[in-house]
Amino acid sequence: MTLDRRNPHQPFDASLIAGFLRGRGVRSVDLLQAGKINTNYKLVLTDGLACVLRLYSRSDAAREVYVMGLVRDFVPVPVELDRGDGWSIFEFLEGELLENAPQHSAAAGEALARIASVEFESPGMINADGSISSFDFGGRGFIHQQLENADVLRWIGREAAESVLSILDRESERRSEIGVESRLVHGDFNATNILIRGGAVSGILDWEFGMSGTPYMDIGNLLRNTPPRCHDLVQKGLRAGGMDLPDDWKQRAELVDLGSHLEYLTSTRSDEFKRQCVARVRRFISMFGGS
Template identity: 30%
Template sequence: MKENWERSRPVQLLEMQELEWMLQSFMPGKKLEAFYLLGGGYSNTNYKLQVETLGDPLVLRVSSEKLCKFENSLHSRLQQNLPVPEIYFSESHGDRSFSFMEWRTGSQLKEVMYQGERNAVKQAAFSVGYWLSQIRKHTFTESGFLNENLDVCEPVKITPDTFLAFMEEFLIKGKTGLWIEKEMTAAVWDYARKNKHFLKDIDVEPALVHSDYNGLNILASKNNEPCEVTAIIDWEFAFAGPVYVDIGNMLRYENFRYYADFELAFIEGLEFGGIKLHKEWKRIAKLVDLIALCSLLNNQHGGENRIKDIKQLISQTLKYEK
């Protein structure tokens, strides 16, 4: 799952002095005892901070000013009824804007998926599906990208025509074609044209989409029964749209032992939470995820590991016929 992917932005390595300055903005007089760079993020930079007299660590998240404000608004809206860490304090400083947020315990869902026992995998999947159903309770009047006030500022609705327009933009006009062979480009375009009709009327009830809802951005309880979600993190790509975006992302990787059990329990959790899916839900989710996969290659820097992984995922999608 995104093994050794190259980052889209370089890590913002901070010196002790700068970390202490940020901490003083939040907690004047407190001493920073230790800090650790957290792995897993591909766009922003996160540190785990141990502060004197505090029993639990803090998370320091460094990002752009725009993203910092956006995540503050979103966390504030969601933390009352979703397992989303509380943001205690933030300050804007351009590309080094920062937030201090709650530390949540748990293992990455990825570890449970690939290393957990069958029962733990099923429990985690059900919990992940259920919480996605609760995310969908945050509705919008139209689909599209959100501003820092959580208003739709750029309406975008997924339809057969807009789907094909996205694919044309990435494959033919954009940079995606630089990283995949001509044969694959032609195959993806052909697949998109033949299957676009499945996307009719899938985006009629716009609600919140995490847009990076996968095993890297969800924490699950470690040694407790049952294995449940303890935190959903990294909301930077959130927008308003159809649930199939998050379904496709969550079920993107199938290369672990209990995938079939995971998929079944995940859908059961969604339905338990009140989500009613189209009978062709899996095909729809894979089509929508194809937009995301192609967009990830629509850049000039590529990245050897990223390209290899995404090409394998695209090939997997093209083989889906039922």
């Protein structure tokens, strides 16, 4: 697994969680490599308890835990055991990353559909008190802003940027339909945040990007991070979970996922990863008949 990250790992410091330990020792500490922003350690205490210490780089623990509470009856999520300034302790969930078991992508699709069954009155970021703050991630204004960014233009070129804008103009009606949805979105629903055990989803992790919006954001993320041969399994799972998919469901997912590709090109991710994003932008142009 690549260590390509947005933020460096934070060191483990047992004194930070002394109040949680209450005299117990830490038998083992293992850095969990999945995740690109926050730092996660699997801890095994001397009393046998296995748990995860999550060190936040910029996320809000209270907000993340609130979002997880919205889906606890629908999909398995970790229980928070304790919290302090900049950290949380969660129960450790057993399972294999979907990244290593893509043959179970149908189970992931079904979990995604269950998450999307939670509805809100309006789209936006979900706050810790349950209120919604509007934002334009992935919207037309956001895309235009990204396509004028010097880093994005350096990677994809002006000609590709113009092709994307032309496609967005042609797809304005479909994008408008997507933009008004207000369902629960995980926001980072990829194969390194989904645990599989016994062929079923045993845990969905890292909810710091949870929001109200279109489920096509999660669908696009899942398709991007699973082998194409497994995309039919994703579709099967989405339908099994109760999602009514139109014939153009993949195109809708690609339209929404475009914003992620462009945003990554302005990030601190590696050049190797950004080249993958450029390839995805070019495939997007080809899919929608751009030049």
